[in-house]
Amino acid sequence: MVKETWSAANVRKSLIIRIKKTLNTEEGKEEGLNNVNQFIDSAVRELLEKLEEKRFSHQNTYDDKVRILDNKIGKMGDIVTIFLKEELKIGFCDYCESEKCVHVKYMWELEDVVKILKKRNFNSPYAEQIK
Numbered sequence: 685m686v687k688e689t690w691s692a693a694n695v696r697k698s699l700i701i702r703i704k705k706t707l708n709t710e711e712g713k714e715e716g717l718n719n720v721n722q723f724i725d726s727a728v729r730e731l732l733e734k735l736e737e738k739r740f741s742h743q744n745t746y747d748d749k750v751r752i753l754d755n756k757i758g759k760m761g762d763i764v765t766i767f768l769k770e771e772l773k774i775g776f777c778d779y780c781e782s783e784k785c786v787h788v789k790y791m792w793e794l795e796d797v798v799k800i801l802k803k804r805n806f807n808s809p810y811a812e813q814i815k
């Protein structure tokens with residue numbers, strides 16, 4: 685087993701007091717948390733999991749378009765299409781009606797797609813961020 689190492693961070697005293705009070709309640713005990721460190725560790729982990737949830741996923745690439753699933757639009761997520769405009773050498777998102785949006789940005793982060801786009805001399809509006 686790999687030993688977990690710990691690092692210190694500052695937490696407001698008022699929050700520590702609230703945590704200690706909560707740990708002594710029925711609800712606190714039910715969570716199975718025994719001390720302030722465990723409480724903070726658990727709360728931070730929960731927030732990280734929420735923030736790290738994957739928003740986009742690449743669906744497919746065609747000659748004239750790239751399709752991306754966006755989990756934050758529509759009721760259950762929706763697929764957006766980025767049209768590859770050969771004459772302008774740019775991608776154009778049909779959902780945002782823009783050549784510069786989170787979807788186009790995500791497209792330019794997909795290694796396999798970028799290879800194809802570069803071969804075809806397409807330009808990223810986020811070029812300064814592409815290695």
Ligand SMILES: [Zn+2]
Binds near residue numbers: 764778780785786787
């Ligand atoms: Zn878009």
